[in-house]
Structure formats: structure tokens, C-alpha cells
Amino acid sequence: MTEVVLKEQRYGKDRVRLIKVIRTGKWHEVIELTVRVLLEGEFETSYTHGDNSKVVATDTMKNTVYVLAKKTVNIKCIELFATEIGKHFVNTYSHVTKASVLITKHRWTRMLVDGKLHDHSFARDGEETRITEVVVKRDKVEIKSGLKGLLVLKTTGSAFYGFHRDQYTTLPESTDRILSTVIDATWTYSIPNPSAISKIPYCTIFDSIRKLTLDTFATDDSVSVQATLYLMAKRILEIHKEVTSVSYGLPNKHCFAFDLERFGLKNSGADTDIYVPFEDPSGLITATVERVKSKL
Known part of the structure; x- marks a missing residue:
């Protein structure tokens, strides 16, 4: 039975x-x-x-x-x-x-x-x-906050090269590409005791994290989405001591150059300005970065 x-x-x-x-x-x-x-x-x-x-x-x-x-x-x-x-x-x-x-x-x-x-x-x-x-x-009270669905794009300042290659690799290396993603981010607050709940400036921290995320995305000379993600999270943890960990989910919103050579038009290299956005399939880069307690 x-x-x-x-x-x-x-x-x-x-x-x-x-x-x-x-x-x-x-x-x-x-x-x-x-x-x-x-x-x-x-x-x-x-x-x-x-x-x-x-x-x-x-x-x-x-x-x-x-x-x-x-x-x-x-x-x-x-x-x-x-x-x-x-x-x-x-x-x-x-x-x-x-x-x-x-x-x-x-x-x-x-x-x-x-x-x-x-x-x-x-x-x-x-x-x-x-x-x-x-x-x-x-x-006990546990609080996790975040933002979802923040669509961003930059037309330069992003590269992806030096990655592992094998017999199934067809992706060309790029030193300058469009980078677009839909940012999902969550962060966990440190709640040492019940009285701390009402003292945390949640709205101020949200506005700051959103700005740090956008500023880092825009200004980082990105060698990969992974590296930019880590830098975003690192800056947040350095500034906001109330936050113990930060997680990001960054799907690639690919934009590929359209082949116009067959029409007698150059659309490659420095002359690329016509792109086709592709939704699926897409890469998805995720990570969680957390604060490590000092052993001292």
C-alpha cells in the first residue's frame, strides 16, 4: 500500500x-x-x-x-x-x-x-x-524589491569577442555592436530587527538603483553583458549598505545588420545603419552578487 x-x-x-x-x-x-x-x-x-x-x-x-x-x-x-x-x-x-x-x-x-x-x-x-x-x-520579515521590464538600448559601446569557439560556433566576433536588453533586477534588504523595517528609505533606494543601472549600462565600455551586469551590482552594493544582494536577468534583444549588398548598397562595417531586431531565440544572462561579511 x-x-x-x-x-x-x-x-x-x-x-x-x-x-x-x-x-x-x-x-x-x-x-x-x-x-x-x-x-x-x-x-x-x-x-x-x-x-x-x-x-x-x-x-x-x-x-x-x-x-x-x-x-x-x-x-x-x-x-x-x-x-x-x-x-x-x-x-x-x-x-x-x-x-x-x-x-x-x-x-x-x-x-x-x-x-x-x-x-x-x-x-x-x-x-x-x-x-x-x-x-x-x-x-521575522523578509523584503525583496526590484524592477521588471525596463527596455534599454545603446548603439555603440558594446563588444563581444574572445569567446570559446568549436565546430558548432558560427557567431562572429564583434568589437562594436548594438546592445539591447530588458532589465529585470531584484535586491534583498537587510532587516536586522523589526524596528528597522520602517527606517529603510525604500523609494530613495529604488530611484538610486534604477539610476545606477541605467548610468552603468550607458557608460560602461562593455566587453560582455556579464561584465556589465557585475559592474551594475557591484556599484549598488558599494553605495547601499541596506542591500545584501542584487540579482539581474538580462536577455539579449538582438539587432542584426540586414544584408543590402544584393541591392547594391553597403550595410556593413562603419556603413551599417539598417538593423533587424530578433526576439527569439535570445541569450539570457543572469547572476546574483552579494555582500560578503567581513571575517575581522
Whole structure:
């Protein structure tokens, strides 16, 4: 007879969408979020015996997010709002041992009208998002933040040569190429104690990491995506002591020169200016760089 056990379980509500309008007189702000809440705890019998007595309905989770969004003063800082949500579930339900809250903040940019920022009109500024994933336990809070979908391109200042070659290698070496990628980055915060949670300047750090990422991408005379990735992460860890590790995912967005020789036009070397973007297949470069504790 085969014996089976429930190895692990968690459940929750995903894709809770909300927009909050913050009005300060005629000056309005728009915050658009997508929230996911997952709970862990004493829910085994709902799986093994069909006993729902301890199940917090996912509809309850959805409604809780909206209520907390109405009451909170921290909605601009998604790390603090996610912590509020997680603590609510852990503190309200004694059988909940862990709450994982993922918040995606969508990008709205204030319109510029007649040379002035408009007080209540906005435009979607690309598909880039800001994210945070907060894990709340009874005695511990873990916070990881990041950005996703930041599409970048530079037309020079990138090379790729000296790589290993064998009988299957067809890629030519390049000392000058277009470099384009969609930046996904995450970083982990050091939370030494509960009181430290509210003292970390999450929004300032986010803005700084985004700028460091863009500045490094633009100015690094890149010999490879790997080398540029490492330099981005290294600079972040040197500047922000609150951050313990940085991870990047950088897929290649290839742009290849189109062959125009057959039409009597030169499109190679210094004369290359017509490219064809290719989506698939693409290279994917990932790495995590972390701070090492001193042994002294």
C-alpha cells in the first residue's frame, strides 16, 4: 500500500488590481497596484479531509487588500504596504504562520501640458514595473524589491569577442555592436530587527538603483553583458549598505545588420545603419552578487 503525505501547501488570492487616487487640493496622484497574497499555516485538513473550518477565503483576502489600501498612509511605499498586509493576516489568524505578499506597481507619468506638469492627468510610461515581495512570519520579515521590464538600448559601446569557439560556433566576433536588453533586477534588504523595517528609505533606494543601472549600462565600455551586469551590482552594493544582494536577468534583444549588398548598397562595417531586431531565440544572462561579511 502506498502512503502519501502532504509535503507543502499554500494558497491565496492573485491579481488583485487597484488604483488609489491621492488628492491634495487640485494636485492628484495615482497609484496603481497588482497584489498577490499567499498564506501558509494549519490548512492541511482542507486538503486531506475536506475540512474548510480554518480556510480564510480568498475573497476575504481580496477585500482585506482594498480595506487596507483605503486606510493606509504607506501606499506610496509598496514595501511598507506589503508588510502591513502580511502582518494583518499573521496577527489576525492564529493558525496562519506565514504570509507572502507580492506587489507590482505600474508606471504612470504625469503629463506635461504647456510646459507645466498637469495636476490630474497621466500617461502610461512603458511597461516597466516596480515590485516587492515581502514574507511575514511571526518573528521575522523578509523584503525583496526590484524592477521588471525596463527596455534599454545603446548603439555603440558594446563588444563581444574572445569567446570559446568549436565546430558548432558560427557567431562572429564583434568589437562594436548594438546592445539591447530588458532589465529585470531584484535586491534583498537587510532587516536586522523589526524596528528597522520602517527606517529603510525604500523609494530613495529604488530611484538610486534604477539610476545606477541605467548610468552603468550607458557608460560602461562593455566587453560582455556579464561584465556589465557585475559592474551594475557591484556599484549598488558599494553605495547601499541596506542591500545584501542584487540579482539581474538580462536577455539579449538582438539587432542584426540586414544584408543590402544584393541591392547594391553597403550595410556593413562603419556603413551599417539598417538593423533587424530578433526576439527569439535570445541569450539570457543572469547572476546574483552579494555582500560578503567581513571575517575581522
